[in-house]
Amino acid sequence: DQQVKQNSPSLSVQEGRISILNCDYTNSMFDYFLWYKKYPAEGPTFLISISSIKDKNEDGRFTVFLNKSAKHLSLHIVPSQPGDSAVYFCAAGVEWSGDKLTFGTGTRLAVRP
């Protein structure tokens, strides 16, 4: 039972364009969401997060949008750069009580020069 789903296993985008990575969740208890980025042969690293009290959080070229009613979040990268090519994992947790995160299956982003 996958509580966090990333339905697109891969995405290819031209350099300079927008990359949009999507994530859906089923557990209505989740109220804190994160994106992690993973390069080959390395561990995932934290990218950006959002609490359910917000619907948008921005950090430079990266913006995460949260639609609680749809149980959907997305990561926008603008403009996309070749160095952004990596696997992106969406993760969710319960902020007030949770010690653990539930991760999705990941989306592999390829940014073409």
Added chain:
Amino acid sequence: DAGVIQSPRHEVTEMGQEVTLRCKPISGHDYLFWYRQTMMRGLELLIYFNNNVPIDDSGMPEDRFSAKMPNASFSTLKIQPSEPRDSAVYFCASSLVRAVGDTIYFGEGSWLTVV
């Protein structure tokens, strides 16, 4: 400060053999997590510890898997006996306070192949 250190980086073993994966968390971090990455299931949480005590092992797939944390600076994940379906990348991670609301720091992973 050194990050999360895992060993071995790569392990190839025969079915039925015992496999032990090791992890040294970041000093001072109270939480330690073991994750497994597969194509089908992404990053799955296997077990996590708080102050060396196992809190939730509901993700451990079978009795063949066991994990220990004898002290704050060392943890092991053991598979005995190993099977080909255990082939995956196993990540250890640690966080200072808690995973939600804080940042988890991952090691580089242990690539396990069971033939």
